[in-house]
Amino acid sequence: MKATGIVRRIDDLGRVVIPKEIRRTMRIREGDPLEIYTNADGEVIFKKYSAIGELSESASQVADIMHKLAGCPVVVFDRDHVVATSGVTKREFQERRVSPELEELMENRRQYFADDPNHTLCPVEGMEQPSLAAMPILSAGDVTGAVAFLSSNSKQTVSELQKSLVNAAAQFLGRQVE
Numbered sequence: 001m002k003a004t005g006i007v008r009r010i011d012d013l014g015r016v017v018i019p020k021e022i023r024r025t026m027r028i029r030e031g032d033p034l035e036i037y038t039n040a041d042g043e044v045i046f047k048k049y050s051a052i053g054e055l056s057e058s059a060s061q062v063a064d065i066m067h068k069l070a071g072c073p074v075v076v077f078d079r080d081h082v083v084a085t086s087g088v089t090k091r092e093f094q095e096r097r098v099s100p101e102l103e104e105l106m107e108n109r110r111q112y113f114a115d116d117p118n119h120t121l122c123p124v125e126g127m128e129q130p131s132l133a134a135m136p137i138l139s140a141g142d143v144t145g146a147v148a149f150l151s152s153n154s155k156q157t158v159s160e161l162q163k164s165l166v167n168a169a170a171q172f173l174g175r176q177v178e
Contacts, residue, residue, distance in 0.1 A: 048080070052144050072151065075150060081095050101122065106136045106145070111167075114156065123150075129150050133162055137177070144173075146170070
C-alpha cells in the first residue's frame with residue numbers, strides 16, 4: 001500500500017472526503033460504487049467496485065463466442081480496464097486502461113462503428129489497434145462497461161452482422177449485471 005501523506009477527518013455523519021487528486025488518478029467519479037475492506041492491522045481499504053469485473057468468467061465466455069461469430073478480436077471492459085478478451089493475447093491486453101476516447105463514448109452512451117475512414121477509435125490505452133465497433137454496456141440505466149470488436153487492419157469496415165453482435169453482447173452483459 002502506498003502512503004499519500006494526505007490526512008482527512010471523519011465528519012459527524014461518518015463521511016470522509018476522498019481528495020480530488022486521488023479521485024482523478026484512480027478515475028473515481030461521483031456515484032461510483034466502492035467496496036470497503038478491513039484487515040486485522042486496523043486498515044480500511046476502499047476499492048472501486050466493478051460489476052463487469054465480478055462477471056469476468058461470463059464476460060470471457062461472451063468474448064469467446066463473439067470472436068467465433070464475428071470473426072474478429074473482442075475486448076470487454078468495465079468502466080476503467082480490460083476485463084476479458086478473445087482473439088488477442090490476453091497478457092498484452094490484461095488490466096490495460098480504457099482509452100480516453102472510449103471513456104468519452106461510454107459517458108455519452110454512444111456507439112461506434114468503423115464506417116467513417118477519417119475517424120478511428122482505439123479503445124485500449126497505449127495500443128494502436130483500432131476498433132470495428134464499440135458499444136457501452138448499460139445496466140439499470142447506468143454505464144457499467146463496454147464491448148469492442150477490434151480490427152485486424154486499419155482499412156477493415158464493420159459488417160451488419162458485427163453491428164448486431166456487438167449490440168447483443170452489450171445487452172446480454174448488461175442484463176447479467178442486473
